[in-house]
Amino acid sequence: MRLKNIKDCRCQKHLHTTLSTIFRRAALNIKLAKMKFIVAFAFLAVALAAPQGDKKPIEIVSSNSEMNADGSYSFDFESADGTKVSESGNQKQVGPKPEDIGTVSKGSYSFTTPDGVVLTVNWVADENGFQATGDHLPTPPPMPEHVVKMLADLKAAGVL
Numbered sequence: 037m038r039l040k041n042i043k044d045c046r047c048q049k050h051l052h053t054t055l056s057t058i059f060r061r062a063a064l065n066i067k068l069a070k071m072k073f074i075v076a077f078a079f080l081a082v083a084l085a086a087p088q089g090d091k092k093p094i095e096i097v098s099s100n101s102e103m104n105a106d107g108s109y110s111f112d113f114e115s116a117d118g119t120k121v122s123e124s125g126n127q128k129q130v131g132p133k134p135e136d137i138g139t140v141s142k143g144s145y146s147f148t149t150p151d152g153v154v155l156t157v158n159w160v161a162d163e164n165g166f167q168a169t170g171d172h173l174p175t176p177p178p179m180p181e182h183v184v185k186m187l188a189d190l191k192a193a194g195v196l
Contacts, residue, residue, distance in 0.1 A: 094119075107139065118154070121145045130163040138163065 099113040112122035123143030130138040140163070146156035159168040190196045 117148065119145070119147045125161075128162070 095116040097114050097116050099111075101109075101111040103109045107127035108125065110122075110124035112120070114120045121143070122145075123141055125139050125141035127137050128140045130136050130140070140161065142158075142160045144156060144158045146154055148154050155170065155172050157168050157170040157173070159166065161167075187196065
């Protein structure tokens with residue numbers, strides 16, 4: 037039997053379903069190929085960003101650590117590149133109630149910049165927050181004289 041026209045075919049619905057399935061599968065294969073490319077590209081980016089292994093780990097030349105039953109502690113270490121870290125802390129009542137106990141700590145660290153300058157930071161962390169000091173850290177400008185006078189007046193008046 038010869039078909040004059042595809043409309044004459046009783047299989048038109050079947051042909052349409054088959055073609056739809058083929059096109060859906062092709063679209064899915066394209067999406068999967070794109071996803072595989074993206075995953076492969078991500079792995080390549082991670083591999084290129086990973087350390088290349090030419091840098092050796094920095095040796096720790098000294099290390100001390102102490103933890104006490106009362107909650108106090110201290111530790112320090114120094115590495116072969118001159119980095120030094122030390123910290124100590126203890127428990128302290130930081131509020132009006134006996135259960136308002138917190139750890140107050142203080143310490144310092146120093147390291148050498150790539151241009152050979154040794155930078156040191158001393159810090160305290162207590163009920164007033166974290167406060168760091170160092171010659172290289174920025175400092176706020178001095179308070180204007182009128183603000184100093186206003187604060188002194190408020191304190192004298194009992195407001196502060």
